[in-house]
Amino acid sequence: MAISEAEAVVMDVLWREAPRTAEEILTEVGPAQSWQEGTVKSLLNRLLRKKAVHAERDGRRYLYTPLLTREQYVQQESKGLLDRLFGGRVAPLVAHFSEQRKLSKKDIAELRKLLKELDDEQ
Amino acid sequence: MAISEAEAVVMDVLWREAPRTAEEILTEVGPAQSWQEGTVKSLLNRLLRKKAVHAERDGRRYLYTPLLTREQYVQQESKGLLDRLFGGRVAPLVAHFSEQRKLSKKDIAELRKLLKELDDEQ
DNA sequence: ATTTGATGTTTACACGCGTAATTGATGGCG
DNA sequence: CGCCATCAATTACGCGTGTAAACATCAAAT
Numbered sequence: 001m002a003i004s005e006a007e008a009v010v011m012d013v014l015w016r017e018a019p020r021t022a023e024e025i026l027t028e029v030g031p032a033q034s035w036q037e038g039t040v041k042s043l044l045n046r047l048l049r050k051k052a053v054h055a056e057r058d059g060r061r062y063l064y065t066p067l068l069t070r071e072q073y074v075q076q077e078s079k080g081l082l083d084r085l086f087g088g089r090v091a092p093l094v095a096h097f098s099e100q101r102k103l104s105k106k107d108i109a110e111l112r113k114l115l116k117e118l119d120d121e122q
Numbered sequence: 123m124a125i126s127e128a129e130a131v132v133m134d135v136l137w138r139e140a141p142r143t144a145e146e147i148l149t150e151v152g153p154a155q156s157w158q159e160g161t162v163k164s165l166l167n168r169l170l171r172k173k174a175v176h177a178e179r180d181g182r183r184y185l186y187t188p189l190l191t192r193e194q195y196v197q198q199e200s201k202g203l204l205d206r207l208f209g210g211r212v213a214p215l216v217a218h219f220s221e222q223r224k225l226s227k228k229d230i231a232e233l234r235k236l237l238k239e240l241d242d243e244q
Numbered sequence: 245a246t247t248t249g250a251t252g253t254t255t256a257c258a259c260g261c262g263t264a265a266t267t268g269a270t271g272g273c274g
Numbered sequence: 275c276g277c278c279a280t281c282a283a284t285t286a287c288g289c290g291t292g293t294a295a296a297c298a299t300c301a302a303a304t
Binding site: 123127128159161182189 | 265269
Binding site: 022045061062074 | 251
C-alpha cells in the first residue's frame with residue numbers, strides 16, 4: 001500500500017535523522033503541521049503496518065528507523081507522475097517546466113553540467 | 123478540491139476530444155478500466171461539483187466539456203511533486219532520473235536541444 | 245504497593261474515493 | 275395518455291486518510 005502525504009511528512013523527519021523517538025518527531029513536525037501527539041503516533045503505527053519504518057524498543061519508548069529509503073520513495077512518486085502525465089519520458093517534463101518559465105538560471109546551469117557529464121562518461 | 127486519479131482518467135478522455143457524452147466516455151474508457159456506466163456518471167458528477175467540467179444539455183443527454191485545462195492540471199500536479207520532493211527545483215529532479223538511468227538517448231537529445239533554444243532566445 | 249507520569253495501542257469519526265445499485269426524470273411509442 | 279427505454283442524479287458502501295480521544299502499559303517516585 002502506498003504512503004500517504006501525512007505519512008511522508010513523518011518519513012521526512014526520519015530521513016533527515018534516525019533513529020528517533022515519537023516525541024522527537026512531534027517536536028520537529030508538530031509546530032509546522034500543528035499536529036498533536038496522537039496524530040503522530042497513529043501515523044507511525046500505520047507506517048509500521050506498511051513496513052515503511054522499524055521500531056526498536058528502548059526502555060519505555062521506541063526508536064523509529066526508516067526501512068523505506070527516501071530514494072525508493074522519490075523513485076515511486078516521480079515515476080508515477082512521469083508515467084501518468086508525460087508518457088514516462090523526462091524531456092517532455094522538463095519542456096513543460098521550461099514553457100512555464102520555471103527553470104531558474106541555476107537549473108539551466110546545472111542541467112548543462114549534467115548533460116556534459118553524461119557526454120564525458122562516453 | 124483536488125481531482126482524484128479516477129477523475130483524471132475521465133478528464134483525459136475529454137482533453138483528447140470534447141464535448142462528449144457520458145456514453146462516449148464510457149466506451150472509450152470502460153474497457154481499459156473495466157468501469158460500468160454508473161461509475162463514469164458518478165465521476166462526471168464529482169467533476170461537475172468541482173467545476174472541472176461543464177455540462178450542456180443536448181436533448182435528453184448532456185455534453186461534457188472540460189473547464190480545467192490539461193495544462194492547468196499538469197501544472198498543479200507537477201509543481202506539487204517538485205515542491206514536495208525536490209525543493210521546487212527542476213535540476214535535482216532531472217539529476218534523480220539521470221542517476222536512476224531513466225534518461226533515454228532521446229531524452230538527452232531533446233534536453234540538449236531545449237537548452238540550446240533557451241540559449242538562443244537570449 | 246500504589247499512584248503517577250510517560251509512552252504506545254486501540255478505537256473513533258468525518259471525509260474523499262472507487263465502484264455501483266437504486267431512484268428519478270423525460271422523451272418516444274403504442 | 276400511459277408505459278417503456280434512456281439518461282442522469284441520488285444514495286450506498288467499503289476502504290484509506292487525517293486527526294484525535296480513550297485506553298493500556300509500565301517504569302519511577304512516594
